[in-house]
Each structure stands twice: as structure tokens, then as C-alpha cells.
Amino acid sequence: MISIGIAGVTLLFIAWLIRKRIVAAIAASLLLFSLSSRLVDILYLDLAGPIYATQLDRHVGANSATPFFCFAVLALVLPLAVAFGDRAFLRGISHKAYAASGYINGMRWLMIAGASGLIALLYLEMLRIGTIPLLSRMDRVDYNIIASPLHRLSYEMNFLISATLGIAAVIPRLQGRSVSVSANLLVLLLLVYWALTGNRFSAFVMVASFYAFPFGALILAKRAGLLTRQTVSDPWSALISPKVLMAIGGLIGAIAVVGLIVNSYYNVRGYADPVFELSQRLLVQPVEIYASHYQNFVFGGMREPDWQAIDEVLINPIDSNVNTSIKYLMINEVGFFRTEELLANGTQFAGGYPEIYLSLFGMFWAIPLMVLIGICTAWITRLAMRNIFRGYLLSSIMAIYVMFAFHLGYIGGMLNSLLAYTFYLKILILFGVFHLEQAILRRERENLVGRMQAVNGPSAGSPGFDLPRTQDGLAATAR
Numbered sequence: 001m002i003s004i005g006i007a008g009v010t011l012l013f014i015a016w017l018i019r020k021r022i023v024a025a026i027a028a029s030l031l032l033f034s035l036s037s038r039l040v041d042i043l044y045l046d047l048a049g050p051i052y053a054t055q056l057d058r059h060v061g062a063n064s065a066t067p068f069f070c071f072a073v074l075a076l077v078l079p080l081a082v083a084f085g086d087r088a089f090l091r092g093i094s095h096k097a098y099a100a101s102g103y104i105n106g107m108r109w110l111m112i113a114g115a116s117g118l119i120a121l122l123y124l125e126m127l128r129i130g131t132i133p134l135l136s137r138m139d140r141v142d143y144n145i146i147a148s149p150l151h152r153l154s155y156e157m158n159f160l161i162s163a164t165l166g167i168a169a170v171i172p173r174l175q176g177r178s179v180s181v182s183a184n185l186l187v188l189l190l191l192v193y194w195a196l197t198g199n200r201f202s203a204f205v206m207v208a209s210f211y212a213f214p215f216g217a218l219i220l221a222k223r224a225g226l227l228t229r230q231t232v233s234d235p236w237s238a239l240i241s242p243k244v245l246m247a248i249g250g251l252i253g254a255i256a257v258v259g260l261i262v263n264s265y266y267n268v269r270g271y272a273d274p275v276f277e278l279s280q281r282l283l284v285q286p287v288e289i290y291a292s293h294y295q296n297f298v299f300g301g302m303r304e305p306d307w308q309a310i311d312e313v314l315i316n317p318i319d320s321n322v323n324t325s326i327k328y329l330m331i332n333e334v335g336f337f338r339t340e341e342l343l344a345n346g347t348q349f350a351g352g353y354p355e356i357y358l359s360l361f362g363m364f365w366a367i368p369l370m371v372l373i374g375i376c377t378a379w380i381t382r383l384a385m386r387n388i389f390r391g392y393l394l395s396s397i398m399a400i401y402v403m404f405a406f407h408l409g410y411i412g413g414m415l416n417s418l419l420a421y422t423f424y425l426k427i428l429i430l431f432g433v434f435h436l437e438q439a440i441l442r443r444e445r446e447n448l449v450g451r452m453q454a455v456n457g458p459s460a461g462s463p464g465f466d467l468p469r470t471q472d473g474l475a476a477t478a479r
Helices: 002-020 022-027 029-048 066-083 086-090 102-129 140-146 149-156 158-174 181-196 202-223 235-239 243-269 274-284 287-298 307-315 324-334 334-345 355-390 393-412 421-456
Strands: 051-053 058-060
Touching: 002 022, 002 029, 002 066, 002 102, 022 029, 022 066, 022 202, 022 355, 022 393, 029 066, 029 202, 029 274, 029 287, 051 181, 058 149, 058 287, 066 355, 102 149, 102 158, 102 181, 102 393, 102 421, 149 158, 158 181, 158 202, 158 355, 158 393, 181 235, 202 355, 202 393, 287 324, 287 355, 307 324, 307 355, 324 334, 355 393, 393 421
Parallel strands: none
Antiparallel strands: 051 058
């Protein structure tokens, strides 16, 4: 009953976040979805366990692991609620000369052109190989072996491609026009490509969550009174409105994902009992490592930091380019040779958060570290969203790039990426680009004000002016 009560309170708080902090919920949709579904899974194991886990070849669950997992969820959700509070989030934010910026319009053109070229190359490469995995019952892991490095790189950077298209989609709306049709078509082509190349659930969730990320800036603009109201002149315009298209696209996407999952389990992988395997994948495998490690804590383990494990995973890993956290957890569960065999075949166990904190740092240090990481994640997410609204587009892309390193810590328990020198190089580039874009946009505003004063006189504006407003909000153009 304690597990049910604490899980219920945690899920209600997530629902409150979605209701009252919708921008935060959109920005962290991938993490909220992942953590919420895993919370339901661990509650299921607590109530129905012990349950046999096929990957671990033993029973897990029934060890009251839900309360600590709820704390791990709240260690992220609470900082998000604070960081995206309306007053704190809108403080010091401005939306100046957005529509009149040649830099913003040029960046959008580069985003659309670059994404179009990349997606075209991916399709051409698939045609060159001569195999469409979805039609030939080939799994995505097998296709990755024969695919080009461009395909593998695009899969790894799927989040950034999707976020870039999302930014390109919302720019016209922030300028007073409609959401970009070309960006919507490109993200649709990207989804179709991942479907054709044998992907199932994770690739589509990644695209949907990061493509939706920039749309939080539209809600932010509306709350700030800076979004022009669009009038619908005919039924056809209402039918193709963004809200209707998103609803239809979401329904079609959900049906397509379910179909792809069913095809994978019944046709591609050919399981003898697909229903049992699917239940394992949905209810057991996302939390089996956490349930097993929490059992060690219950029996007196993981109270203090394990310095040898910290050295192996974080300080001197054998291969710092991979997720050393999940590899360490897998070795503890199934042994070194079985782990190497699974990883060589492209199979990696799900989970990693928060069990890696317990395994490395013990209960005493795991709690403050999870809170600290939650605060950092909320801050960088907030920065990325604010930058989109302010027109710092390249800075927002770099902020999302940095933010994804924190995402990996929640999705797969990956911590070694936060200690790599490339992570701090990304942060330096982020701040360098931020100041560069700030200077470019300030110069554009000053030039625009100068032209306006030359035509209308000195009272026409100042370097800190906002675009003229109508009764509905921000004017679509500036003269």
C-alpha cells in the first residue's frame, strides 16, 4: 500500500506539471514518458512479483523498490517545475525584431536545406543498398551492419535532426505566419525512413519528443502576449490547421508504431510466444536491473561509494566512447562474457537510472547527486527553450546537444559522457555561439532602428524597441 500511495502521488505531481507547466512538460517529454512508464513497471513488479526475467534468468521484484524510484523521478520533476515557473521563466526574456531578422530567416533556410539534403541522401543510400528492411523482415541491428556511416551517424544524431526541424517549423509562427509546412513534410519523411529501416518504438519517440520541443516556444510567446492570432477564413483552412494536423498525425503515428511493434515481434523476430515476450519488454525489462540492484541494497549492500567501480566506469573506463554505466550493470547481472556477446550483437539492457547511482556512490551520496543532476538538466533545458524564443537559434541547437548528455543519464544511466572533455568543449562552444548570436541580433536591431528613425524621425524607436503590436499581439512584419 505504501508503494501504491507514493507512486500515485508522484504520478499526480507529473500530471500537475503537465497541466501547470506545459512548456516544461513539452521540453522534457521524453524523460517524463520514460520515467513515468518505468515507475508503472516497478510498481507492477512490487505488486505482482517476484516475476521471472528472461534476460537475467531469475526472478525479480516484490522488494518495495517503488518509493526510492519515486524519489529519483521527483529529483528531476521538482527542478523542472521551479525552472519553468511562469514568473521565473519569463523574467528578463524579450522577443525583439524576430520577424525582421535576416539572420533568423537565413538560419531557417539553412536548416530546411540541410535537413532536405540529409534525408535525400539517406533515401538514396537505402536504394543503393537495394534492401528495405521493413519489407524484407530485416531487423534494424542487421541493417546497421550493411548501412553506410551516414545512416549510423543520423541514427545517433536523430534527436538533433528532429529538434532542428522543429525549430525551423516554429520560426514562421513566431513571425506571425503559419507553422512551416516544409518542416512538417521533412519530419514525416524522416519518420517513414526510420520505419522502412526496421526501427520500432524508440526512434519514433525520439523524433516526436525533440520535434515537439521547440513548440514550447509558441506557448511561451502566447503567454507573453507576443503571438499573433490567426483567423480561419474557410473550412479548408480549419481542416489543415496545425492542431488538426497534429491530432491526425498523432493518431496515424500511434497506429503505425503499434503495427511496427507487432510486425517485429510476430514476423521479424519470430518469437514462439510474442505476447509473453512483449510483456517482458514492456513491463519487466525496463526495470529489471533496478529491481535486482535494489534487492542488494535491501540485504545490506550499496551503502557506501564503490571506489573501484567509480574508477572502472567514470575515471579510467576501457572504452569511454560507449555507455560504461549500463555495461558495468550488465556485467554485474549476467557476467562479463555474456555482456560482451550481447553488446557485440547490438543488444543492450534497458534502464540504468537510478541504479547506477546506488551502485557507484551508495545511498548516502546517490540522493544529493541525483538532485544536482536534476537541477543541471532543468537549467540547460530552460536555456534551450528561452534561446529559441529569443531568436538565438544556433545557441538553442547547441544547448539541446548539451542537454542530450543529461538525457542519456536518465534513459540509459550514462554518466561517463558528463566527464568527457568533449562535453565541456560543447559547453564552451555553446557560450561562444550564444554571445556571437547576441551580438548579431543586437546589431540587426540597431540597424533596423536606424532605418526607422531615418524615415519616421528620432521618436520612431530605440535600440531596445519591440516590434509594433496589434490588439492580437506581435505584428507580423516591421517596416
